[in-house]
Amino acid sequence: MFSQKDILATQDMIDKRHLDIRTITMGISLLDCCDTDLDRCCEKIYKKITTYAKDLVKVGCEIEKEFGIPIVNKRISVTPIALVAGSCEADSYVKIAQTLDRAAETCGVNFIGGFSALVQKGATRGDMTLIRSIPEAMATTNKVCASVNVGSTKAGINMDAVAEMGRIIKKTAEITADNDGLGCAKLVVFANAVEDNPFMAGAFHGVGEPECVLNVGVSGPGVVYHALKSVKGQPFDVVAETIKKTAFRITRMGQLVGQEASRRLGVPFGIVDLSLAPTPAVGDSVARILEEMGLEVCGTHGTTAALAMLNDAVKKGGVMASNHVGGLSGAFIPVSEDEGMIAAAESGTLALDKLEAMTCVCSVGLDMIAVPGDTSAATISAIIADEAAIGMVNSKTTAVRIIPAPGKVVGDRVEMGGLLGSAPVMPVHGESSADFIARGGRIPAPIQSLKN
């Protein structure tokens, strides 16, 4: 029999340390939904999603109850829509986004990802149509998430796409101005996007994936934070070991839930994403873990080193607990979704430049950051270019999810609500990057891409 200590430890993690399964995400291929007629394409998409995912939420809730572990989100990711809709004779894919929204509503999931285009080397007609549809799609749907991959280690950075995404983000913010630019919270720009990511807003079902697959994202910053409290003042060897052990436990639970869900749904199990995903709840913050290591406020000198160690230890602990690890797998540092990050940004200690440095050593990138409403499209593009360069050179995923909140200035706060939290508006550099972005073209792939 298990010791009382083990049983109570598990329950304590769930009750008091916010341990949960962050998401079970069903990936569905829509490649067979192509059609020259947009309406017929929409019809096929709706039918396929609502058939494959009809039991997803029900099964999720059953498992939640039987194991006594919360599964916070049940979600769907689909094939990048630019690929599916490329053959449609249409100059806007907004209708497809609305179809996805309707399908998500029918299935009862809270987000559906895959309104996406992969343009790291260049854009097709379908890619461009999708990108131009993003602002209206974000404004007229609730549950649809969009992503665009603008760079990769293999292909370099598509600077035309980077420039375009700066404008698209601005437009999305303006068109959803009534909600403080909320549309931008559902839009992410990637470099080295992964095909099996279960987390939103960047989830899509890659072309190398099977017909249907189930991916799991675990969470647990609160558990790690609490574990570190018991090793106060001890050397980093001990800290790393403690994080590894904790990550192992968290991931084992993700593996268990993923296997069980995939068995019940009759869908192959894909991967466990070993990410530390914070929420705005007190006690569920990645920033507070870094502070527990001895930093007065997250963002001060030492933060990057602390995060690098945390990120590495989480992976080392998790990798043995799961038979397939994938997705983004690393600590997330979304500002608005992390109570400690919000506090650090509001105090002025955590600045955009430091966050950028932090993204070099963790997943994923500049995430859920609000900047002043008058930030120019070129500046946003330049921020994207910087992040994409970090991803390209370091062969890792990086992303930008930024909200140029209309009418807001530094010191204001943007309220997104729910898991998206609230973001303090952070300052950007006022000096122009416009001529840099106006060049366009493609930044060549770095030498480290030539591995053959």
Add this chain to the structure above:
Amino acid sequence: MKAVVTVVGKDQVGIIAAVCVKLAEYQVNVLDISQTVMQGYFTMMMVVDVTGCTVPLAELVSLMDEMGKDMGLSIRVQREDIFEAMHRI
């Protein structure tokens, strides 16, 4: 299939009896019990076999939870696998 039943709360007469009677009602077999009272707080852990349970496990979870609330206790039923996964390699 095995499950772990955890009962925590202020000690009172008849906790074990009530829990066992309820479990028996649904054909749940008790395999192991460990129980302590610390500073007036009752903590009990049971490993039970739910293979023959007459209601779906999710329903048993709710029924035991309700019963716990009536008695001022926390009663949880969780599949054993979760503890197995977290604490055994």
